Amino acid sequence: MPQLDNDVRDGRAILRSDNQNGSVPGSAAPGGPAHHGWSPTGLGGAQGRLGRFVGLDRRPVNLDGLSCEDGDAGLVAFASVHDPEPTVEIDDEGHVVQLDGVQADEFDLIDAYIAAHGIDASVAVEANGLPEVEFARLIVDPATPREAVVRLARGATPAKLARVVARLRPVELQMAIAKMRVRRTPSIQAHVTNLLDDPLLLAADAATAVAFGFRELETTVPVLADAPSNALAVLVGSQVGVAGALTQCSVEEALELEMGLRGLTTYAETVSLYGTEQVFVDGDDTPWSKAFLCSAYASRGLKMRVTSGGGAEALMGEAEGKSMCHLESRCVALARAIGAQGVQNGGIDGASVVASVPDGMRELLAENLLVMLRDLESCSGNDSLVSESDMRRTAHTVPLFLAGSDFLFSGFGSIVRHDNMFGPSNFNGEDLDDYLVLQRDWGVDGGLRPVAEARLREVRERAARAVQAVYRDLGLADFADARVDEVVLAEGSRDLSPLDPTVVLQAADVIQERELGILDVVRALERTGFREEAERVLAMGRARVAGDYLQTAAIFDEKMNVLSKVTDPNDYQGPGTGYEVTPARREEMAEVRQQRSRQDLLERQAAHAGHIHLVERDEAEPGADPREVCVGVSPALATRLWLTTSGLPVGQALRQILAGLEEEGCVARLVRVRSTIDLGMIGLAAARLAGSGIGIGLQAKGTALIHRRDLPPLACLELYSIAPLVTGQMYRALGTNAGRHAKGLRPVPVRNPSTEQAIEARYHAEVVAMVAVERGECLPGAPPVDLELVR
């Protein structure tokens, strides 16, 4: 355990201040780094500790708890010494009479249910006889059809399948997931919650989520009794802007069922399964009560999936010494046995427990695969923050993101962290732009799309107004217009004025007392002029009558087509097959709001055009005055380009250089080097023209150097290579030093500014645009010309 000094214990504060510094371009003082985890101020050596470790201790990853493997406590990812050998025995009548080392009369609840309903006796012996590596290869091999793997998995015992997935390396898990997930088209679920249970904000955020592309929205409550109000608000908000997103409200099983039956939600997910009998019963259910719950939901035409996830049993202190993967494999086998169409797993509440042990992240991914192998919809976790380290939490999500899943997240926090009543998700509202750019980087469909600010304003307002109208119409609550305005603008609930908590409670009570359901919502929307939303909510009701979305992995696209195992089966069989990003979708993903064309990038140049006037005179001849220093400028400087990347007008940079030369008593001479855009060649050409043999090269983007006529082109005396950080003062120092070189002195070299920021990431798009302009102005073979600075 690293020793963390006091301010590191308050790690979030440090992270925040890091971000602030990082977001201000050029905030680093010249020659000194910005504030960062690494401290140059001499912390190293305090009490004899190595500075390297003091620095490392301050890194966010060291706030994460990491556990030693401990089989007895269930703190093992893949293989505990207490995991049973995979075995199965089938009697003459086709009954499973022995499962993973347990005889029928010793079966616990979970064994018994799986044995009775979850094992296909016709392939059990074949599947369990197959060596694990061979089974694992079939899963990965693109030439083996998905169906063939699914057939074998139907007969595999939980212990068998756990051991098989344990054999897969990370990249093989990705291959397996690409092939084995049920639905061809990947999708994504959002968390939509807030600290106040404010119905207007819930609706606005639900509309926000569907605008970004989320197709399932999960809400929950900080106050249980608010649940019906939250369910109703999210239902309405989810149908603003686009149709067909599914919604759920995650609360205690019985209340969740009740809201589902009345149509206030359109699917259910909080139906938890556990891998040991004790924890299952502690959860106040049995496999039979859960099986009944599945059927109860389906009897009202409601989609549902179950929830499991590794680490839960260890967290509840009753893992029976079994590995996380083994227990999760039991959960998934049980999910299939009780007839659920899908499973939410990949850690979930126990994700950080799994992530604390060796191979934990790989186990989380393997859990998702277990679901796919059982031919069930995978709602693939990534819904709790697994690390304080941005690097580590991203590394958790990216492998699945690249492989694709039925639901890449079982709750991307579409709202900001402080409003996530499930606790922060692994990715949250603050990360939406990162996610959109990741999609664009990899050409991978992560289910989301960029949204313009005007569009988002429109749907947020519409959603908030719709809920305001419905609450008034149904006599639930009367929200003022001013609150709608606040909600539209708010990033989260912290931006809102306080809300009397009894308002929401009362609304929820009325919904319960009057047993309001989907039809009441439809009528209220219709009466208050929200006909389009009324149509869409009713369409969700009609979908329950049609029942097509009860099939495995079903979602609605925005035209209300059902995409499921039946209508959109995954047909991946290697390169060139499976889900393909269409050209239209690629364009949508590419068009993030930060994207700039060359024209956009050059726009700010135009505002400074003509601020300096350099008139070209005669072809430049070599000078004779030993005090003469030539300043060579690039082809487009002050012809088409006017601003350096630091934001300094080129005229100012030039004047500072000239002032520095003048201070040294030198004679400055301006030339334009027209034949090249290479800074070394520009500087050298200038040096060869200068009577002193010393030249300065300056490109329009602001990169500058001092050259001497006898040096090779790529050598130079002094260089500012990081143009975005070069200030006017530094250009002056460059002029001064050039003058001193001309006088044969040996000046203290100027320091190339240094930075810890991703300076190239920030400026290279602009640099490419500027270099293209320089290239366009370049006249190969044309000699340098003298320039006159007119103003």
Add this chain to the structure above:
Amino acid sequence: MKCTALSGRPLPEITIDAAGRGDLSPADLRIHPDTLRRQADVAEQHGNPQLADNLRRAAELTALGDEELLAIYEALRPGRSTLAELETVACRLQAAGAPSCAELVREAAAMYERRGLHKPG
């Protein structure tokens, strides 16, 4: 395939105008057992007999009211019911035309007895 709601109203007649006129009742937005059985067949054809069984149990449960569903779920939770009470639930389901649900409850009762999850008595 023609699809009707539990009420017998055909799907195309479930419209916003009908809702506005107050013509729709909750049964117009409830799934019909025949639809569930048809979906069960689809699930079976697509290789998931367990999902098919679930949907067939669901078809049986369309005959039950919401309150009754919630009550049966509650009865099946650990330690809630005596074996006799579970048998009563099973009989009620049997009588309501829900034989596979009744079977599920009887299977639960047998297992609860073995694992001590029934209420004593």
